[in-house]
Amino acid sequence: MRRKLGLFTEQEGDAALSEDLLKAMAENEADFTLTFRHLCDAALEAGNDDPVREFFTDPASFDGWAERWRRRLADEPQSPAERRSAMRATNPAFIPRNHRVEAVIQAAVQREDFGPFEELLTVLARPYDDQPTMEHYAEPPQPHQRVTQTFCGT
Numbered sequence: 001m002r003r004k005l006g007l008f009t010e011q012e013g014d015a016a017l018s019e020d021l022l023k024a025m026a027e028n029e030a031d032f033t034l035t036f037r038h039l040c041d042a043a044l045e046a047g048n049d050d051p052v053r054e055f056f057t058d059p060a061s062f063d064g065w066a067e068r069w070r071r072r073l074a075d076e077p078q079s080p081a082e083r084r085s086a087m088r089a090t091n092p093a094f095i096p097r098n099h100r101v102e103a104v105i106q107a108a109v110q111r112e113d114f115g116p117f118e119e120l121l122t123v124l125a126r127p128y129d130d131q132p133t134m135e136h137y138a139e140p141p142q143p144h145q146r147v148t149q150t151f152c153g154t
Contacts, residue, residue: 001014001015001018002014002018003086003087003090004036004039004087004090004091005017005018005021005039005069005087006039006040006043006073006076006078006083006084006086006087007072007073007076008076008077008078008086009075009076009077011072011075013072014072017065017068017069017072020065020068021065021069024056024061024062024065025055025056027058027061028055028056028057028058028061028062029057030055030056030062031055031140033091033092033093033095033138034055034138034140035052035055036087036091037088037091037092037093037138038051038052038055039052039087039091040084040087040088040091041084042066043073043080043083043084043087044080044081044083044084045080046066046070049062049063049066052066088128089128091128092127092128093127093128093129093130093131093138094123094124094126094127094131094134094137094138095124095127096120096124097137097140097141098141098146098147099141099145099146099147100120100137101120101147102147103116104116104117104120119134120137123137
């Protein structure tokens, strides 16, 4: 968790800082992957917080945490650019989201179309890289796309 938050040294209170963010994310239904990925850019400067705040139903809950996080970052010797780079190597932009996996399975089973599978595989082969033309693969599911049951074969 320390690496995900851009922390390189260990200090008392780091575990609480991590736990408080995870709690705020859960309470605010913030997407785990996207929150951490956008936090990389927020690590460059305080003015980059808006993209992270948008994931929280109550953005003020992020603001309080972010203030503590920035105070903690000030104790680190790395430059903001070094921090962002290290965080981006730890926080993927793309993960195999259930609704994407389900869509490629359905395309293969129902239409014998393996194109969506190949495209998803290509995106997931480089999960930490920016892939501007594939950004839709990073999006969380819409309510109607949520997969509520998975199977061992997936």
